[in-house]
Structures are given as C-alpha cells and as structure tokens.
Amino acid sequence: MAVSRPDGQISEGSDGFYHGDRRGLSLLTAHAEDVPNAPISGGPDSAEHASFRTVLRGLAEHSPDPAVTLERRRAVEPGELSETITLHNAGLTGVRVRLTLRAASDLASMETIKSGRSVSEVPWAQEKDGLSWSDGEMTARLTCTPAPDAVEQAPAETAELRYSIELGARESWQATVRCTIEDEKGEAFRPATARARAEFASGAALATADRGLDHWFARSCSDLRSLLLADPLEENDTFLAAGAPWFLTLFGRDSLWAARMLLPLGTKLAAGTLRTLARRQGAVSDPATEEQPGKILHEIRRDGLHFGDGLSVPPCYYGTVDATPLWVTLLHDAWRWGMPAEEVERLLPHAESALVWMDEYGDADGDGFLEYVDSTGRGLSNQGWKDSGDAVRHRDGRLAEPPVALCEVQAYAHEAALSAAELMRAFGRPGAERWEEWAQRLRVRFRERFWVEDADGPYPAIALGSDKQPLDALTSNIGHLLGTGLLDEEEGRLVAARLAGHHLDSGFGLRTLASDSGGFSPLGYHIGTVWPHDTAIAVQGLVRDGHHAAAESLAAGLVKASVSFDGRLPELFAGHGTGTDTRPAPYPAACRPQAWAATSAVTVLQAVLGLEADAPSGRLTVRPRMAAGYVPLRARGLRLGEREFEVAVDADGTPRVSGFADGSVSVEASGPAQ
Structure with a gap:
C-alpha cells in the first residue's frame, strides 16, 4: 500500500x-x-x-x-x-x-x-x-x-x-x-490472487435516490477487493485484512465481523475466513500467547508487536474474548445465506470446540459469564473490540479492574449457543438441548446482574468488574445486544431509546461513550469517537428487533458522514456531532480504508431492505421498512447461495425481487407498514 x-x-x-x-x-x-x-x-x-x-x-x-x-x-x-x-x-x-x-x-x-x-x-x-x-x-x-x-x-x-x-x-x-x-522472511499472509479480487462482489451495484449511499457502497466494494488476503496454507481461502495502514493482516474479530456484514454479497469470503481461522484454532494452553483449546485467535503479525512500557504481543496472539463466539455465529449465518452444507458440516467440530472454550475457558471462574484477564502481564488489558487501556470504565470515569465480563460478549455467547443448537439439529449432531439451556441460563443471569439505572431509567452496564459489580458507563456496546435474543421486548425498547438519545447518537453515528459520562472525549479512541461498524451493528440489531425509527436515524447519520469522507469511511472519527459540526472531524491515526467500516455500507443496505435469508429452507424475506429516504432503489448482485438476485423498491415502497423465477426460492416481500 x-x-x-x-x-x-x-x-x-x-x-x-x-x-x-x-x-x-x-x-x-x-x-x-x-x-x-x-x-x-x-x-x-x-x-x-x-x-x-x-x-x-x-x-x-x-x-x-x-x-x-x-x-x-x-x-x-x-x-x-x-x-x-x-x-x-x-x-x-x-x-x-x-x-x-x-x-x-x-x-x-x-x-x-x-x-x-x-x-x-x-x-x-x-x-x-x-x-x-x-x-x-x-x-x-x-x-x-x-x-x-x-x-x-x-x-x-x-x-x-x-x-x-x-x-x-x-x-x-x-x-x-x-x-x-x-x-527474505516473507509475509504472514499474501494478497489474494487477481482472480479472487476480480470475483469479489462482482456484479454488486446500488442505485438509489441517495447518491451518498451509492458512492459509499461502490467505494467500499472497491476498497474491500484490495484488502483481500489469502491463507498461504490454502490460497483459495480468502479473508479481509482489518485495515490500512496499521492492521493489514488477519484479525479474528475484525475479519469475522467483516465477513458477516458481507453475507448478502455471497458466502465465499465467510467460508474462507472461517477455514483460515479454524486452521489456527487453539489446541493447547500456552500462557505466553494466551492460546487455549478451542479459542479463536486475535491477530497474526510478521514479527509481533512491541508497544513500549513493557507491552508486547507475540506474532500469533490469542488475547481476545469475543472472536470465538463470533466464529460460531458466522458459521451459522453463512449457512443461512447459502454456504454449501458439506462445507458447513466439515467445520462443525471446530464449532463444538469453540463452545467448549466458551463454557470452560471463557468462563474461568465459573460464574456463568465470559470474561477476560491478560495472563501475560504485557498483552492487551482489555480484550473486547474496545481494547484500549481506558475503554472500560465506570460512569464517573474510574477504570475497570480485571477480570472483566463485557455486556456484548455475553450477547455474542448467547447468540452463538442458540446458533450452534440450530446447526446441531440440522446436521443430526447431539447437544442442541444443552446449548439452548446454557443460553437460557445466561439470559437470566444477564438480566439479574447487568442492568443499572439512572435518572432516565434502566440500561445495561458496559461490563461487570473484578468485584462482579456493574461498571455503569453508558456506551455504544449496548447496541450489540439487540438482535441476539438476549433481551426481551421491553429491554430491547429501553436499549433502542438510549441509542436514539442525544448523548449516544451524534448525528453521524453512535458515540462509543455517552457524552455526559466521566472521561468522555470526542477524540478518545474508545471513549467518545464514532466507529461506523459499531453503529452499523446497532442498526442491524434495531431492525431485527423492530425499532425501525431509531435504525433509520443512525443509518442516515452514517450515510451523511460517508459523504464527508468521499465514500471511504475511516475506522473511526471524532464524536463532536451535528450539534456543533457540519461534517465529522477525522481521527488522526484512523485506518482508512478499514474493513468493517467499508462493510458497514452493506449492513446498512441490508437493514434498509429488511433482508433475511433462510437458504436451507429456500426462503428469502424482504421488508423495506426504512427505505423511504432511498427510493426508488435498485440493488444488483446480491446472492443467496449460488443464486444471484436483485431487489428493487419503487417510490411507493413496494419491493420487487428478481432472480428466482424457477420457484427454487420462496420470496416474502412486503412494503412499508400501514
């Protein structure tokens, strides 16, 4: 680059x-x-x-x-x-x-x-x-x-x-x-072949009434092609590097989220990402690298990293708490979007190993929650997606003491357990009831332990700290709980209302930390900036749980921000918001392009169209409840398994789907709610 x-x-x-x-x-x-x-x-x-x-x-x-x-x-x-x-x-x-x-x-x-x-x-x-x-x-x-x-x-x-x-x-x-x-040493990974880059998202195109969304989508597809890397152990398996310039390599969490966000454009990338990580799934307990049996890695580097102040990570580092459940969920979602059954089945033993890690190693103290603590003394002190040292805190600004159990990680684990149970039933493997019960117990525990309250009412804390008490900062992390099944209807409504409030919604997307919290900084890496993928995940969750107004506002904020960055949204940007700025201010050291910032364009499109896939049952659902600002709309090059299809939404909100004329897929398409 x-x-x-x-x-x-x-x-x-x-x-x-x-x-x-x-x-x-x-x-x-x-x-x-x-x-x-x-x-x-x-x-x-x-x-x-x-x-x-x-x-x-x-x-x-x-x-x-x-x-x-x-x-x-x-x-x-x-x-x-x-x-x-x-x-x-x-x-x-x-x-x-x-x-x-x-x-x-x-x-x-x-x-x-x-x-x-x-x-x-x-x-x-x-x-x-x-x-x-x-x-x-x-x-x-x-x-x-x-x-x-x-x-x-x-x-x-x-x-x-x-x-x-x-x-x-x-x-x-x-x-x-x-x-x-x-x-002489060679890279840890090599760029994908020219053929793989040419085939990536081939035919994908978007034309709407909002040229900002169109440009963001097109620019993202172009950038993502150049972020494609190949596994040297199997060059046909490709995945997305996290971002340029700082993270141009395999990251478990980032590559998994990026592949998941891109499922409406095909499952090949998801399959390659899953297999690349499965080949390196933890097999032994090694405190120096934080490897554990069944665990999915955090990152791979050519030479490791040495940050100064005694902080360093080895070339292959497993210090992440969320990549393992996210791997299981991606396998499930890729199956629902049409990943070939035989490819899914070959990966089920890896999913079962990941579940065992969640139950035995992820919950090291047996309290029923997944938590992390740096065992090396020189690795990442925080091991969720907000992995900077000051990211997890109390509302008054005091920092967390490990071990820490993050709220969104419990949601990922809950969704992974239910996803695995569905896969086990579909492929005739034992254990479905065990993991459904496991998820139910987690759901009850979360309700009992994570909810806190302020003058505006209840909300989920960002985490439990070392004393097992809630860390009561109000953060964007709660957006990741939606759509996972962890929350009931009323809890989902409370979360949606918080996300729509002016302390979190900047007008350009979600702030990572509420603006009235102790330690809030609009240019703080995880304590006030806006991360596009973070907002996009919340948008998708809001749509899944039926909160379309809040989703529509957040999605529109991302589209507005993308225009200021000429369609190439960075990894993060300042959280000052539309109340003070007409355009978002850049964060000085942000990756740009960055994989999950780019794939957020596809997630927003999926939310706008209300797309849900069930390829094993031959069903596709289209409910464009938040498409009013983008119609007329035409999205081409979408894929369900091996079938390419197109969705058009007329000016009156009526959706039309083409590509399944042979009746092999039943399409449920409905316009805006009356």
Whole structure:
C-alpha cells in the first residue's frame, strides 16, 4: 500500500510504500526546480490507483493560463509501487525543466511508525539500474526509466535523482519509477490472487435516490477487493485484512465481523475466513500467547508487536474474548445465506470446540459469564473490540479492574449457543438441548446482574468488574445486544431509546461513550469517537428487533458522514456531532480504508431492505421498512447461495425481487407498514 500527501508527495509522517508490515519507501517526491510548483488535483482513482497534477508556473506561458504541468500516476500491487511521471507543455514555446526526484527508505516497522518514534534512514546504494536499501532481511529497489542524468547524495541519507529536460512546444516527456520489495522472511499472509479480487462482489451495484449511499457502497466494494488476503496454507481461502495502514493482516474479530456484514454479497469470503481461522484454532494452553483449546485467535503479525512500557504481543496472539463466539455465529449465518452444507458440516467440530472454550475457558471462574484477564502481564488489558487501556470504565470515569465480563460478549455467547443448537439439529449432531439451556441460563443471569439505572431509567452496564459489580458507563456496546435474543421486548425498547438519545447518537453515528459520562472525549479512541461498524451493528440489531425509527436515524447519520469522507469511511472519527459540526472531524491515526467500516455500507443496505435469508429452507424475506429516504432503489448482485438476485423498491415502497423465477426460492416481500 502507498500513503501520501494530497499532492502525491511521499514525504512525512506515516507516508510511505509498505509491504509486510514494513516501510519500503519513506520518501518519494518530485519537484521542478526554480519555479513555483502549484498542486491542483490529486487523490485515489480506485483502491489500486491514484493520480496527481501540479502546475509549473511561469514556464512557456503566453497568457495568464498555465502551460506546463507535472502529472504523476501511481499504482500499487503486491510488492511493487510504480509511478508514471509526465511533463506536458501546452505552450507555444519550448522550455527547459529541471526535475528532481528525492527518495529514501527507513525500512521501519509498522509499530514504530504508528508510535511516532523517530527512525533513521537506511543508507542507499547505487546499482547499475537504480538504487537499493537493505537491512539484510528486506531490500527495496528503485529503478527509473529513462535513467536520471545524475544521482547525488543529499542530507539524511536522501538520494536525489536529477533530470534536465528539453520540452518543445506541444511536447510531452515521460519517465517510469518503480519500487520493488525483496523480503527474505516473507509475509504472514499474501494478497489474494487477481482472480479472487476480480470475483469479489462482482456484479454488486446500488442505485438509489441517495447518491451518498451509492458512492459509499461502490467505494467500499472497491476498497474491500484490495484488502483481500489469502491463507498461504490454502490460497483459495480468502479473508479481509482489518485495515490500512496499521492492521493489514488477519484479525479474528475484525475479519469475522467483516465477513458477516458481507453475507448478502455471497458466502465465499465467510467460508474462507472461517477455514483460515479454524486452521489456527487453539489446541493447547500456552500462557505466553494466551492460546487455549478451542479459542479463536486475535491477530497474526510478521514479527509481533512491541508497544513500549513493557507491552508486547507475540506474532500469533490469542488475547481476545469475543472472536470465538463470533466464529460460531458466522458459521451459522453463512449457512443461512447459502454456504454449501458439506462445507458447513466439515467445520462443525471446530464449532463444538469453540463452545467448549466458551463454557470452560471463557468462563474461568465459573460464574456463568465470559470474561477476560491478560495472563501475560504485557498483552492487551482489555480484550473486547474496545481494547484500549481506558475503554472500560465506570460512569464517573474510574477504570475497570480485571477480570472483566463485557455486556456484548455475553450477547455474542448467547447468540452463538442458540446458533450452534440450530446447526446441531440440522446436521443430526447431539447437544442442541444443552446449548439452548446454557443460553437460557445466561439470559437470566444477564438480566439479574447487568442492568443499572439512572435518572432516565434502566440500561445495561458496559461490563461487570473484578468485584462482579456493574461498571455503569453508558456506551455504544449496548447496541450489540439487540438482535441476539438476549433481551426481551421491553429491554430491547429501553436499549433502542438510549441509542436514539442525544448523548449516544451524534448525528453521524453512535458515540462509543455517552457524552455526559466521566472521561468522555470526542477524540478518545474508545471513549467518545464514532466507529461506523459499531453503529452499523446497532442498526442491524434495531431492525431485527423492530425499532425501525431509531435504525433509520443512525443509518442516515452514517450515510451523511460517508459523504464527508468521499465514500471511504475511516475506522473511526471524532464524536463532536451535528450539534456543533457540519461534517465529522477525522481521527488522526484512523485506518482508512478499514474493513468493517467499508462493510458497514452493506449492513446498512441490508437493514434498509429488511433482508433475511433462510437458504436451507429456500426462503428469502424482504421488508423495506426504512427505505423511504432511498427510493426508488435498485440493488444488483446480491446472492443467496449460488443464486444471484436483485431487489428493487419503487417510490411507493413496494419491493420487487428478481432472480428466482424457477420457484427454487420462496420470496416474502412486503412494503412499508400501514
């Protein structure tokens, strides 16, 4: 991947060309010397391509109009960045241009760059066909065609490649710059094949009355294709990397949620994600990595991570409490969306191992709740999706003491147990009654222990702390309880009302922490910012439980936010909200693109259409109860198993489904409630 300034210069901060969690190029700039360089346009054209244009003022100008421009067209693919540099002279006279390219590399690790620690550039070596930088493990090579007129040493180990170009009237000059990476160690995972990327979400398209939703959906599909990685143990199994630049690897929780959100576009990604994680499912108890039998991993890195202050995680790290139940639920949902029965059945032993982990290891103290505590002393202190050190707290701002039992993890476990019971019955395996009873006991315990109350009434606490008492912060976590079966009708109504309140609903999506809570910060990573996937999960849960008004408002907020980010919603953004801002403010270190932020577009579409699938029974339900702001609407390239279908919603809210003319699938389609 490549990260640059808006004018195309790779020059500062986290800019660079990255490969395998390392930065191959930290500097690549182009300047015409001795004349003003005035950038006029630039940015991504697609996930793999970007273009930038700069006016060179004062050259060959015979009127107030610019005459000479510098154009850079950049492309990235696995292990290679290429850039075509073109000078255009639209003037009536010839001109000489002195073009200087500056290049450098620090070969720094991703964690070092993210931390902001200073890194020295690696000395460059001149080779027959260009330059190289190497630390013995990774080598970056830069070649230029045509070769520069001169290569010179500049301060701070920077190489300057100089061209003196005679550019006649109406003429153009062009050069190609290419950086390739040679990696002795190799990556933990490799990019998906070109065929897999081409097939991903092929045919998926959306046209609605809201161009913001359309653009968000299209941009997301493009970005997601480039986040596809393949399992080196089986390259046909693909999954989504969590996000660029910081998390371009396999994450259990992130990859599972992203695959689940994308099920309306097909089950192949879900199947690949499930199998990739199943191959690495915990088999032994290892305190150093937090591996346990049946547990699904947290993340895999090339070299592990070292955060400073004694915090570090190994290359394969299992420090997560929620990935294991989420794996079981994805298997169930993928089956409902048409994942082939034989593929589902082969994974059922892994699901059974995951259930045993939930019951025996996830509930280490036997109190009936899944909880976590870092056993290494140097790993993640919080191990739910809000895994920063200050994410879990009391309402007055006091931080949690481990072990911690998160509210949403109990919901995931409840849903996983019921999902597993349904799978066991469908495939003739024993144990369904046991897990239904397990889920019922959890449901009762949750009602007894997690609910707290303030002046506005009851709501679920974010967690139970080490003393088994509720941590009473009001958070977006409660949105994850909806649609899981954990709450009864009245409890669901209370949660929906809290989500719709102004302390959580920013107008651009849900704040992670209510704005009247102790420690709230609009730019706090998990204590006040807005995470698109978090809001999208709440939207889907609200729709499942029948709270369409609240779902519609939150979905509209995400669409509004996506417009401000040109359709590429970041991992998170500031939680100031529409009461003070007309557009959301970026969070400085957010991944963009990020998998579950992008897949949220599909979840919002699914909620708008009210899509529910039951492929084993040959049924599809379409109830567009919240489509009023988007009609007329046409969604193409949706999939139920091997069948592609289309949903259209007319201006009056009437849905039409095409693609099942042979009667193989019964469709229940109903318009807005009267």
